[in-house]
Amino acid sequence: MxxxxxxxxxxxxxxxxxxxxxxxxxxxxxxxxxxxxxxxxxxxxxxxxxASKKELFLEMIFYAHQKYREFLEQELSKAKTFYDGLQRLFEVTMQFMQRHKEMALVLMADHPMIDEEIHKALRQKEQEQLRFMTGILQDVTRRGEIRPVNLQAAIMVIFGTLYLINGQIVFCDKTQEPDFKQLSQDAIDILMHGLAVK
Amino acid sequence: MxxxxxxxxxxxxxxxxxxxxxxxxxxxxxxxxxxxxxxxxxxxxxxxxxASKKELFLEMIFYAHQKYREFLEQELSKAKTFYDGLQRLFEVTMQFMQRHKEMALVLMADHPMIDEEIHKALRQKEQEQLRFMTGILQDVTRRGEIRPVNLQAAIMVIFGTLYLINGQIVFCDKTQEPDFKQLSQDAIDILMHGLAVK
Amino acid sequence: MxxxxxxxxxxxxxxxxxxxxxxxxxxxxxxxxxxxxxxxxxxxxxxxxxASKKELFLEMIFYAHQKYREFLEQELSKAKTFYDGLQRLFEVTMQFMQRHKEMALVLMADHPMIDEEIHKALRQKEQEQLRFMTGILQDVTRRGEIRPVNLQAAIMVIFGTLYLINGQIVFCDKTQEPDFKQLSQDAIDILMHGLAVK
Amino acid sequence: MxxxxxxxxxxxxxxxxxxxxxxxxxxxxxxxxxxxxxxxxxxxxxxxxxASKKELFLEMIFYAHQKYREFLEQELSKAKTFYDGLQRLFEVTMQFMQRHKEMALVLMADHPMIDEEIHKALRQKEQEQLRFMTGILQDVTRRGEIRPVNLQAAIMVIFGTLYLINGQIVFCDKTQEPDFKQLSQDAIDILMHGLAVK
DNA sequence: TATGAATGAGGGTTCATTCAT
DNA sequence: AATGAATGAACCCTCATTCAT
Structure with a gap:
């Protein structure tokens, strides 16, 4: 064996x-x-x-993306409301980043300065993700859970926030880590206020 | 001379x-x-x-940062209200990114995957920036322009949004550029809703 | 079995x-x-x-040599006169080269620049061939079919000619192939003139 | 200095x-x-x-070719008759090969098995050389110094002979070197007989 | 006997850095 | 101060050979 x-x-x-x-x-x-x-x-x-170092890098990224997606979609599917979903999105993402900081670093490695070709391949994965999220936002808007807003703008606000918080988690000095749980909850709060119906 | x-x-x-x-x-x-x-x-x-390629890289980043800061602070100093300031922040940043896409790419080049040592040097500049912004938010909160929230969370929401929109500007295919002016205005709207007093 | x-x-x-x-x-x-x-x-x-790539290469060469030798000796044994033999030598060799261009390339692969060790092994096979041919020339000289000349010189002239014509066959652009039949006949003619008794 | x-x-x-x-x-x-x-x-x-190992190899070959050509043409220009020229051709070539065995090896390095691309580049140089020699043979034929024969065949005979003798010089065991001077003279003799007018 | 997954020595090439001019 | 010819460490990738099955 x-x-x-x-x-x-x-x-x-x-x-x-x-x-x-x-x-x-x-x-x-x-x-x-x-x-x-x-x-x-x-x-x-x-x-x-x-076939090459570059191909290994890309396949590694795809693997990490997939793991994250699996983790995420399983959790999101349980969400009953938008607020619930938003919380799960943040929670599950942050958990993933904390548990797999190495993968997290890899997932956030998307800058043309690393390698133009790799960057282009990653943009595609990202576009997929964005389309998926736009779909969800359309649903919740239709269901009246959030007020009708420019969905792309909403995505920028939500994922920008999530991105920056994750950046803190991943990049921050161990010594001065803030309370990420609280931080994310407070950020979600602001987001909900921003998107709330009334 | x-x-x-x-x-x-x-x-x-x-x-x-x-x-x-x-x-x-x-x-x-x-x-x-x-x-x-x-x-x-x-x-x-x-x-x-x-002294070295790396030092040149860092000094180049510092130079770009400084140019952006100069550009930004001049504009922010004219702001009368938080909303005004937020709009100026987005506008001036996006303008800078569009005019100097090269510098923009360089300003966003901050990932350990590029170079651990460079990354560390850049974290410092960022911390500075964050402290500066936290100061501003404290002021406007005190002045009652926004409701009292976790300031770090507010920063995550604001700068995350700004970061992602700039990413779109810098990385997007020329062919399918959305209307960034509108996008940013709509995002600001969501942010203001999220932070508004009532 | x-x-x-x-x-x-x-x-x-x-x-x-x-x-x-x-x-x-x-x-x-x-x-x-x-x-x-x-x-x-x-x-x-x-x-x-x-045992190794090199040994395979050598055994392959030996195989090709042997096939050629079989082909050649069978044909030479039928020759009644030196002129007849010379024609058969050229004809059979050129035929072999044309039919088995691959083997031909391999038979002509004898240069230290390919591999010193292989080269040395091939020199031996060549020496064998030369001794065999010298024997034949001795016979025909004794029989008075050609005038008495330095046999080694005769071999240089005959096999040099044959070698170069084969080189043309094997290496030449398909597009501008001359009439090899005619070329070889004319070359044989010159050789016969050169070696003729009177 | x-x-x-x-x-x-x-x-x-x-x-x-x-x-x-x-x-x-x-x-x-x-x-x-x-x-x-x-x-x-x-x-x-x-x-x-x-630019590369291969380019160095080719430029090295071109250099050696050129040195040989310079050496040869200077000598051939002094020739009064075809016989004289033939002797000079053999003499000067053999001298060059003996003096510069290394260059000689390099000049004879022309087999697709070494490298297809290199081989192609060398074929060109060779074609040049052949055209040059064909021109000379045309002249001497016109002048009646040799009988009218298929010039390409004549070239095969002459250069094949020269090639093989040089091969002996370059590749032969030091221990059993024949008298190359004599060998070449005897070979030229056969060639002259083969090409002579009567 | 037949196989092919696994191996690692080996070499062409790039490029940051140095230093003599 | 300014230069660019010279350098060699570093690294990706290939492929002959081995060996467990």
Missing amino acids: LANDRTADKRLRIIQAAIAVFSRKGFHKARVEEIAEEAEVGKGTVYEYF | LANDRTADKRLRIIQAAIAVFSRKGFHKARVEEIAEEAEVGKGTVYEYF | LANDRTADKRLRIIQAAIAVFSRKGFHKARVEEIAEEAEVGKGTVYEYF | LANDRTADKRLRIIQAAIAVFSRKGFHKARVEEIAEEAEVGKGTVYEYF
Whole structure:
């Protein structure tokens, strides 16, 4: 069984090693060899599963996105009201970021300065996400849970807030971490006020 | 004075070349030689003014930050009310981003994945900015222009929104640019609702 | 016997695949895996039959040499006169080169720049060939079919000519192929004049 | 002056080092670093002068070709008769090969198995050479120095012979070198008999 | 016997930095 | 002060070979 364990999903082991190393060093400073070591496989083995460093990076991002999406959608599906959904969105996202800071770093790694080509691939994933969220907002507006507003503007406000809070979680010095639970609740409060019907 | 002028001029030319090249290629793919060419100086000259590529990058960021700050503070000082100030903040920022997309890219380049050391240096600048903004929010709260809320939460909401809209401006396909003026106004509206006294 | 047949068959299939791939890609750029695929066997199987890529290359060359020698000697044995033999030598060689351009490329692959070790091994085969041909020339000289000349010089002239014509066949652009039949006949003519008794 | 010497024509030093190393190791096994060492320059310096290993190889070949051509044409221009010219051709070529065995190896390095792309580039140089020689043969035929024969066939005979003799010079074991002077004279004799008017 | 997943040595190339002029 | 030729450390990727099944 041990052999099995070792063989089993070497691909996954490499992706997880990639998450660790890329989030530690960044795309350009991470060495493929280091990822291989972290995954406890040979350097050549990485190339059995991924055509290049860049492809590994992208597949790693897709993997992290998917994990987050799975986590998120499961939680959102339980939401009864918009307020409930908003809370779950923030809570589940922050939880994910806190539990998987490495993945979080990777999920937030979307700047042309990292790599133009990678950036473009990520923009697509993001567009998907935005369309999904716009759909939800349309529903809740129709149901009268929030007042009719420019949905794109609403998305900017909600996800901008979420993004910045996550940035705090991920980037903040351990020493001066604020109370994120409270912070997010207060931010949600402002958002709800902003979007409330009356 | 002439020598001094020339020196100052050369330094500035290098910084501006750095803005152009770094925003085009990203930190790691930009080559010092290319920056030197863009600045029309010799490669060695760059090292007369900046100790390393990384230091040049940081000084370039500081320069862009400063330009933005100057632009911003001048505008904010004219604001009479919080709403006015919020509008000026969004307008001036978006204008800056649109006019100087290169600088904008550079200002948003703050992710450990680009370079851990650079990231740390930038966190400081950001903290400054946040303290400045917290001060303003304290004032307007005291003056009763907005209801008393967790100021850090307010900052997350405001600057998250601003950040995401700017991201749209800077990263969006030219072909499908939304109406940013409208988008920002609608977002401000939501924010004002969220923060309004009643 | 069946197992034996299969074994012999597999070995031969690998050699023929090697001829195809090595002549297509050259020694260094050919990959063992590609040869295995062409032979429709596993990569490891190649190593069951040949100790290394280099040994496979050599055995492939020996195989091609042998095929050519068989082809040639059968034909030369029918020759009644030196002129007849010379014509058969040229004809049969050119036919072989045209029919088996791949093998031809491989037979002409004898340059230290390809691989010093391989080169040395091939020099031996060549020496054999030269001794064989010298023997024939001695006979025809003794029989008075050609005038007495430095036999080594005669070999240089004959085989140099043959070599260059074959080079034309093998390397020439398909688009501007000369009439090789005529070319070789005219070259033989010059050679015969050069070696004729009177 | 020493500094000057060291700086002067670093490019040439690299080409000469390339001749030494490529002829010793062959194209694929030669390491750029070794060439750099032989030229007493840094590895990076090679890339200041040549875009790639392959380009260096080609420029090296062109250099050797040119040196040989210069050497040859100077000598051929002095020839009064075809026989004289033929002797000079053989003599000068063999001398060149003996004096510059390394360059000789490099000049004879023209097989698709070394590198398809390099091979193609070299075919061109060869075509040039052949056209030049065909021109000379036309002249001597017109002048009645040799009987009218298929010129291409004549070229095959002459250059095939020359090629094989050079091969002997370059590739032969030092221990059993024949008398090349005699060998070439005897071969020329056969050629002249073959091409003579009567 | 046959296989192909795993390996890691090896090398071409890039580019930040230095330093002699 | 200004330059750019020279440098070599660093790193991605290839592929011959091995070996457990």
